[in-house]
Amino acid sequence: MSVASELIRGNTETIILAQLMKGDGYGYMVNKAILNLTGGKFELKEATLYTAFRRLEDAGCIVSYWGDETTGARRRYYSITDLGRASYRLRKKEWETAEAVIDKLLAEGEEGVSK
C-alpha cells in the first residue's frame, strides 16, 4: 500500500531534517534516499521538496551552498544548522505525541475495546 500524502502532510520538513542529520545532501539525493528507504512506498514530489527546502532555509534550520561539480548538473547542497537540529528533535517529539493520540482515537472504532 502506498502512502496517502494527506497523511504525511506536516512531516515533510521533519523528514528532510532527519536526512540532513546524517550529513549534507542535495535535493535529488534526499528524495531518492526517501524513496529507497520506504521501498518505493513514498516519494516527495519535486515541488513539495523544493518549497520545503526553501521554508527550512528561511527559518534558519538549514543553509545551502552550490556544489563544485565539474561535470553533470549543478547541485545545491544543504547543511543542517544547530537550530535545525533542535527543530528536528522538537518536531519528532511532536510527531510522537500526535501519533499516540491518533492511534488511541482510531482504536476507538474497534470492536471489543475494553475500558
Next chain:
Amino acid sequence: MSVASELIRGNTETIILAQLMKGDGYGYMVNKAILNLTGGKFELKEATLYTAFRRLEDAGCIVSYWGDETTGARRRYYSITDLGRASYRLRKKEWETAEAVIDKLLAEGEEGVSK
C-alpha cells in the same frame, strides 16, 4: 504537549468515523469524547468538525437525522453506514502504513543508527 493540527490533518474524518463505530452521536458530543479521550491534548475546532461531517455525509459514509429533544438545543445525530464502516477500516490501514513509513524516516535522524 498538545498536538499540532498540521499532523492530525487528513485524520479527522477517520477519527469521527471511529467514534461513530461505537454508535450514533452528534457533533458536540463527538468532540467532547475526543477531548476527554486525549486528556485535553487535542480537540477538533467546530468549523473543522462540521465541515468534516458534511464531507462524510456527501460521500455516503454517514447519514444524519434530527434528534427529538423536547428541551435544550437541537441535535443533529449521525449514523455510520456500511460504506462508512468499510471506509473506516481502509483509512485505518492507510494510517498504519503512513505511520510506519514516517517512523522509519524520522528515525533516520537519530545517532547510532546501524545500517
Next chain:
DNA sequence: AGGAGATACCTTGACAGGCGAGGTATCATG
C-alpha cells in the same frame, strides 16, 4: 548526429483541509 532517459534544479497556479471569527438559539445558574 540525434533522440531518449537520467540527473538536477526551479516556479506558477490551483486545490483541499483546517480554522478564526462571526452568527443563531436554548437552557441553567447565580
Next chain:
DNA sequence: CATGATACCTCGCCTGTCAAGGTATCTCCT
C-alpha cells in the same frame, strides 16, 4: 438578566501539496 454551557452553522483566509511547465547537463543507444 447576564454569563456560560450546550448545540448548530457559514464565510473567508491560510498553508502545504502538487500538476504542469520550464531550464540545463550528461550518458547510452541507434
